[in-house]
Amino acid sequence: MLLDSPLPQLDRLFDYAVPAQWHADAAPGVRVKVPLRSAGRTVDGFIVELADEEPSDRPLSELDTVVSPMPVLTPDLYRLARRAADRAAGGASDILRLAIPKRMVRAEKTWTAASPPAVPVIQPDTQAWADEVLGVYPRLASALAASERVAVDAPPHTEPASRRAIEGDEPVEVGAWAHLLVAAAARTLADGRSAIIVVPDHRDQAQVQHVIDAHGLTDAAVAVDARRSGPERYASFLRTLAAAPCIVVGNRSAVYAPVARVGLIALWDDGDALLAEPLSPGVHARDAALIRQELDDCALLFAGHTRSADVERLVGLGWVHEVTSARRESPRVVLSATREGEARSARVPSAAFASAREALALGPVLVQVSRPGYAPVLVCAECRKPARCLHCAGPLHATRPGAVPECGWCGRAAVGWHCIHCESTRVRMASSGSERTADELGRAFPGVRVIVADGQHPVTQVDARPALVVATRGAEPLAVGGYRAVVLLDGDRMLMADDLRIGEACLRWWSNAAALAAPGAPVHLVGVTGGVARALATWTQPAYARAELADRAPLRMPPSMRVAAVEGTVAAVDTALATLRGDVPALDDEAVLGPLTGPAETDGPASRAFVRFDYAHGGAVTASLRASVVAEALRSRRPVKGRPPGPRNTLRVRVDVPDLDL
DSSP, X not given: OEEOOOOGGGOSBOOOBOOGGGTTTOOTTOEEEEEETTTTEEEEEEOOOOOOOOOOSSOOOBOOEEEESOOOSOHHHHHXXXXXXXXXXXXXXXXHHHXXXXXXXXXXXXXXXXXXXXXXXXXXXXXXXXXXXXXXXXXXXXXXXXXXXXXXXXXXXXXXXXXXXXXXXXXXXXXXXXXXXXXXXXXXXXXXXXXXXXXXXXXXXHHHHHHHHHTTOGGXXXXXXXXXXXXXXXXXXXXXXXXXXXXXXXXXXXXXOOOTTEEEEEEEOTTSGGGSOOXXXXXXXXXXXXXXXXXXXXXXXXEESSOOHHHHHHHHHTSSEEOOOSSOOOOEEEEEOOOTTSOTTOSSOXXXXXXXXXXXXXXXXXXXXXXXXXXXXXXXXXXXXXXXXXXXXXXXXXXXXXXXXXXXXTOOBOTTOOOTTTOOOOEEEOOOOHHHHHHHHHHHSTTSOEEEESSSSOOOEEOSSOEEEEEETTOOOEETTOBSEEEEOOHHHHHTSSOTTHHHHHHHHHHHHHTTBOTTOEEEEESOOSHXXXXXXXXXXXXXXXXXXXXXXXXXXXXXXXXXXXEEEHHHHHHHHHHHHHHOTTOOTTSEEEEEEEEEETTEEEEEEEEEEOGGGHHHHHHHHHHHHHHHHHHTOOOOTTSOOOOSSOEEEEESOSXXXX
């Protein structure tokens, strides 16, 4: 029995006796409730396996009830959860909480009463289309059929969701990468195996779904994402348990979908932060996919307009094979800078301005900015210090010209504001957001439609008519036929972010925006030079990833090495680090950074340390850290009568942190 509990000391299998009344329903994988003597209550759990009881002087506690006879925990899913949790020094129940949705009785009854889904039939024209799309990449189809791990650079353009024009239908533009992933999934489905497509967000998922619908694969597709209602999520999960193969499309948790005979796992844009699981134990979708590929012997496809340093490391090791396109495609990138006579503070250089004006005669133009809003940053007009809220010290921002500034943290209006440094009462706009940029460009191009696309104004697609589309990074809508020009602003500001991987992230943001341009349309990167700009201009993102790896290796920074963050009280962290050095003597003197002691907390001063270790020592390091977490949890359990209470949650471990944020 595996208990559904976040307590680390309960992350193991327990033995329970099955009463006679539950013999018919108790089966491996079903949900049950069992008593927990130490807590004096019942807890949820899953039956992992059944066996005959061994003679013992100590009787087993009996199972309390079978919640549902539906076996939702398959042996393969439990094995995947266990391996992923052990790799991340976490608990298997935390993984399963992401993989198995809550039970919905009505959806379960409906599913049980319905006939099993039929095996999908791939039409000949769909197979021919899939072969045509995959044929652009020599050896890709054979590599997927041989269950290899491959990495490809996606085509940097868009195209209609269906190449078969249907009269009366409005054109739906999607990225060419969606055609590639769906074609690989359709080819896998034709071989009688299931496919899983993992994408960062709902916009990418919608593009994949459009291609699936256009090629007659709707009945074989299963959507898995958190935006669906509880009954819909549970019904989709039950469909993945069926014997008939299917195509699963979803966000990061979709990688755990318990489909029958998985033949392909495809990850789009694995460098996107949305694929990193924020909940404990924080297993990245890429790492879970690598573990599952090894366990299930299926194909694994990494695709993107850029190459993350993590995947490039695997390519360099030969663990992942790179498959290149037969014909190299790249956007026409122009590095725009201010010309002689222009003010260096000019936000849009004359070359980019003229290019946008010419392109507006043909169709829409995309302008990418770094931040939403009107003026995201305000400073004191006298001393130029950042303007902060007088109540909570949060940053102030302006929502429109002449409006009273508002706090970005507490939301209060800064009425009667004064600078705490110079007592000035005036503020100055220090940056331009999407709305202010749209206002300025609207005055520069009178009579032209201006469309704002950001978190507050979501736009998924624009038509082919002339328009200025001002979008924040990641919120760019697709344009029918592609944008006639793309202008990438605020690049220097983006690169100033305090992040180890900011160069990688900027290259990904700019490459994804450049891929929305029409063939031959100019893409202007404004005010950026150096390696990131060269990689975008020459469309050699894998080379940039290799250079990043080469720079990080001497510094022992991820992903050249794995990094674990250890946090807790001073005593707990010191004990865990001492135990780790004893358990893993191969760690050198520079493996541990810290510990550093922060401000005092309720249970004592907070301490934090980083442990850097080679991939070969990963199993030993994570096992030692997990053992320390369990030991500390047992020492800090709930107060018992006659025993002094101890601190709780005194040690936390997070493995594979992307950045060393001290």
